[in-house]
Amino acid sequence: DAGVTQSPTHLIKTRGQHVTLRCSPISGHKSVSWYQQVLGQGPQFIFQYYEKEERGRGNFPDRFSARQFPNYSSELNVNALLLGDSALYLCASSLVAGNTEAFFGQGTRLTVV
């Protein structure tokens, strides 16, 4: 079975631009969460979606938004990019929210210049 897949793996954007990151959960998993991992730090929670509804939001500005589609895949959008948004963005999926193990994808490395 395929694991959690994220795309793209790397990208470079300019300050002020917009970016969309994509995540496909493991087949059958209905919960998807997004994390930001700045170099040298632990991942920070951004969003959780379960059954296409937002179930949790971390301490991130409104420039960050996300959604989950009927097939449970998810997008993370970031507007008006800042240099400080440069990070590894991780997606995690789980079978049932709050009840089982979270599996992480390889991440998307975003560099803002």
Add this chain to the structure above:
Amino acid sequence: GDSVTQMEGPVTLSEEAFLTINCTYTATGYPSLFWYVQYPGEGLQLLLKATKADDKGSNKGFEATYRKETTSFHLEKGSVQVSDSAVYFCALRPSNFGNEKLTFGTGTRLTIIP
């Protein structure tokens, strides 16, 4: 709010040495506790977990025991290998059903030298 405090790194050990990485947490109720490992250029992999007090999680020779009285979940391995070199993260998940938010420590970089 919830928080996880992890032993500062980096940690460098010789092969076959004993490993301990300390982790303490602050949370309400009875969170689930996890250790994740991150190899260079990769995402996070679950190493082990414990969901209630006194549970011992174990995997690949690593162990950690959920200590409610000391709010700790220290990671141990009796004999480390070069292949254990990675960054290790302690994390917690709240006890309320439906809350998937993982709170991570800052990570401990472990290097094992032959």
